[in-house]
Amino acid sequence: MGERSARLRGGVELGVAMVIQRLRHTAPRRIAYSILGVALAVGLFVLVAGIGIGLATGDAAVGSNADYRIVPESESSATLPVSVGGPQLGGVHEVGARLGERDDVRYASPVAVTLAELTHGNTTEHVLVFGVVAHPGLRAGGLSSEPLTPGDPHYANGTYGGPKTNEMVVSTGTADLLGTTVGERVLLESPSGAGRETARMTVTNVSVASTPAFDSVPVALVHLSELQTATGDTGRDTADQLVVAAESPAVRDDLETLYDRTEVVARSSASGVGTDGDLALAVGGAGFVVSLVVGSLFVATTTGLEIRRDRRLWATLSALGFSASSRAIVVLVxxxxxxxxxGLTGIGLGRIAIAVANAGVDRYVDETTVAVFSPEVALAGLVVSAGVVVITGPYVLWLTSRETAKAGLSA
Known part of the structure; x- marks a missing residue:
């Protein structure tokens, strides 16, 4: 047993010494090329797997790094983000504020949707009005809330006694129907419901809805508390859904515990882009196979050339008493x-590639992430490098034995 351990330790030490010697003196380029080949393969896998995870978790949804909607479970995640008259969430201002205090959440906003009557002059039209807690990065109904005063001043910690902004953002379709423009007054009134009020709103912005589904639908955007006041819904503080933009998909687990009988839907799921982990598995699996093949071919080629050049070394080791198993240990080490x-270099390259890809896309689509780097992806990258050893091991062992025999015969 002691002799076997000594032989194993000696083989490992010799293998390490040979790599260091070649890297520092005799063959630095060949060793560097071998490392680079594996690094490129692993880096490719990390990038592809990161994109797969980004797509499947909704991180590639346009408009946020990790955008989620909390909706009542009876609502279909495949429908438009509109729910009028259906189940609602309660205490939404408090929940949204609590989420917004987290370091890994960029913003959290309740979204209420009401079919309201908007009147300008002698024209009255039914319009979908979205109530939100305004944030520059938030869109609802295809309209940006940036023109609204940040937050929701009228809510005032549940008293609904804060100042009303009376601000309203309308789509171009709504402006055309009402014949209104920026700076003009519009009356907002809920067509039904006890305790409703008529609110005199000022149009602060007219814009084209960015969501194709709302191109032909008249929509408007206001502060949530002011919409609740107009509809007589200040007592329950309800909304149809809660939108959360987060820095990490890990937030999703916590979102699922906020309400009973609700569903957490990634924004990409609502738009038909990947609804579960199958997409990540498929993309990551394809990247794993391709990277494994590329890395194995590269290592087999470079290592094979090196073994052929060192055939006399293997013959010398054999003559010195190194058994076939000891030489195999040296080769495998x-x-x-x-x-x-x-593998380690490739993980670093993959992480850089993910950052470059996200930065490149972000130049054209604000706050968009197409790929995610995670410890699991890094671990899978090391599995790829281990797989390269497993695949190429039998070949390099066979080649070492063959070249050793040739060198012995020529000697």
Whole structure:
């Protein structure tokens, strides 16, 4: 047992020493090329897997890094983000404020949707009015809430005694129907419901709805508390859904515990882009196979050339009493170190590639993430490098034995 351990330790030490010697003196380029080959393969896998996770978790949804909607479970996640007259969430201002205090949440806003009557002059039209807690990055009904005063001043910690802004953002379709423009007054009134009030709103912005589904639908955007006051819904503080933009998909687990009988839907799920982990698994699996093949071919080629050049070294080791198993340990240690170095380098390259991809897309679509780097992806990258050793190991062992025999015959 002691002899076997000593032989194993000696083989490992010799393998490490040979890699260091070649890297520092005799063959630095060949070792570097081998490491680079594995690194490129692992880096490719990390990037592809990151994109798969980004798509499947909704991180590639346009408009936020990780955008989620909390909706009553009876609502279909495949429908438009509009619910009028259906189940609602309660105490939404408090829940949204609590979420907004988290470091990993960029903003959280309740969204209420009401079919209201808007009147300008002698024209009255029914319009979908969205009530939100305003944030520059938030869109509802395809309209940006940036023109609204940030937050929801009239709510005033549940007293509904704060100042009313009377601000309203309308779509171009709504402006055309009412014949109104920026700076003009519009009357807002809920067509039904006890305790309703007529609110005199000022149009602060007219814009084209960014969501195709709302191109032909007249919509408007106001502060949530002011919409609740107009509809007589200040007592329950309800909304149809809660939108959360987060820095990490890990937030989703906590969102699922906020309300009973609700569903957390990634924005991409609502738009038909991947509804579960199957997409990530498919994309990541394809990247894993391709990276494994590319890395194995590269290592097999470079290591094979190196073994052929060192055939006399293997014959010398054999003559010195190194058994076939000891020489196999040396070869596997050399290949394993190269693959490990390539795997670690590849993880770094993949992370850089993910950052570059996200930055490139963000130049054209604000606050959009197409790929996600996670510890699980990094661990899978190391599995790729280990797989390279497993696949190429039998080949390099066979080649070492063959070249050793050739060198012995030529000697």
């Amino acid at each position: 050399r290949t394993g170190l190269v693959a490990l170095a390539g």
